[in-house]
Amino acid sequence: MRLEDCKLLASVAELGVEHLPGISLSEYTSLGIGGTTDLLLIREHESILGMLQLLDNEKIPHKFLGGGSNLLVGDGELPWIVLQLARPEPDVLLEGNFAHVDAAADLGRTVTYCAKHDLGGMEGLIGVPGTVGGALRMNAGAYGMQIGSYVREVKLYRAAARRIEILEGDQIFFEYRHTSFAPDDMMLAVTLELPSKSYQEIIQGIRICNEKRRASQPLGQKSAGCIFKNPPGASAGRMIDELGLKGLSVGDARVSDRHANFFVNAGKASARDMLSLIADVRDRVERAYGVKLENEVVVWNA
Numbered sequence: 669m670r671l672e673d674c675k676l677l678a679s680v681a682e683l684g685v686e687h688l689p690g691i692s693l694s695e696y697t698s699l700g701i702g703g704t705t706d707l708l709l710i711r712e713h714e715s716i717l718g719m720l721q722l723l724d725n726e727k728i729p730h731k732f733l734g735g736g737s738n739l740l741v742g743d744g745e746l747p748w749i750v751l752q753l754a755r756p757e758p759d760v761l762l763e764g765n766f767a768h769v770d771a772a773a774d775l776g777r778t779v780t781y782c783a784k785h786d787l788g789g790m791e792g793l794i795g796v797p798g799t800v801g802g803a804l805r806m807n808a809g810a811y812g813m814q815i816g817s818y819v820r821e822v823k824l825y826r827a828a829a830r831r832i833e834i835l836e837g838d839q840i841f842f843e844y845r846h847t848s849f850a851p852d853d854m855m856l857a858v859t860l861e862l863p864s865k866s867y868q869e870i871i872q873g874i875r876i877c878n879e880k881r882r883a884s885q886p887l888g889q890k891s892a893g894c895i896f897k898n899p900p901g902a903s904a905g906r907m908i909d910e911l912g913l914k915g916l917s918v919g920d921a922r923v924s925d926r927h928a929n930f931f932v933n934a935g936k937a938s939a940r941d942m943l944s945l946i947a948d949v950r951d952r953v954e955r956a957y958g959v960k961l962e963n964e965v966v967v968w969n970a
């Protein structure tokens with residue numbers, strides 16, 4: 669979707685929001701898949717309110733983009749525009765055991781920055797691509813930990829109330845790869861309370877997680893991490909592997925040879941290819957195990 673009205677664009681500029689016309693979301697997603705639209709880059713949290721008011725007045729549909737690392741976007745000209753937060757400098761402020769982090773901060777860099785200041789707990793998240801806001805919304809986790817355990821406060825745009833709110837950690841419900849945030853809420857910033865640990869101890873934990881990840885996941889290939897959530901008490905990756913589906917392809921969308929719950933873009937895969945591979949694998953697992961796998965990847969399909 670294109671923002672072409674000059675008056676509208678002048679108001680966007682007045683809000684200090686940057687307009688990037690005709691970008692391909694394939695360049696903004698770790699899968700390297702996605703069609704074309706306009707992107708609005710928000711530099712000040714507060715300008716979101718004015719921006720959304722403008723979009724509402726003009727009835728322009730929109731979506732909020734984080735780091736694009738757990739996202740499958742449809743092909744072609746997209747019927748909505750995309751809003752993204754610009755990363756401020758600095759994006760992390762430390763105060764004792766509290767880390768105040770902007771939602772646009774890179775997750776891995778946040779984990780290592782905190783480590784350098786003897787704050788640990790998030791070692792498992794090293795190697796998970798994306799922003800802190802994205803990790804928060806999905807309650808990202810790995811190796812026995814999840815980010816939700818450390819959340820003390822969240823600043824967000826609440827779509828239902830149309831205002832910016834601060835929620836205390838205990839007002840938010842975190843469960844496996846799920847949170848009580850509404851789909852159209854936008855994460856703005858979070859305060860994490862992290863346990864004190866020595867840098868050496870944290871780095872040791874980070875090394876172990878890195879090695880495990882390197883040994884079992886297709887790092888360096890275009891993917892969105894795990895495609896399906898694990899069903900209770902089972903591993904989606906193991907089930908898909910047991911059915912001999914590693915290497916199964918639709919066009920350039922392919923079940924990874926290394927980890928069967930990672931589907932990679934081995935070249936020029938389209939969203940259509942990837943969605944058809946997802947549907948095929950889901951059907952086969954359901955027929956074999958009687959379990960309908962739920963998407964972990966977020967799908968924005970037109």
Ligand code: EPU
Binds near residue numbers: 884892895896898926
């Ligand atoms: N396995 C196979 N074949 C495969 C993949 C896995 O047999 O192709 C087996 C493994 O050998 C192991 C079991 O399945 O015995 C579980 O595998 P793994 O330890 O890789 O964990 P997972 O359940 O597949 C989850 C998260 C990952 C996270 C890892 C490590 C989900 C959907 N996935 O994977 O998160 O990195 O644990 O903690 O919860 C993500 O969220 O995108 C993600 C990659």
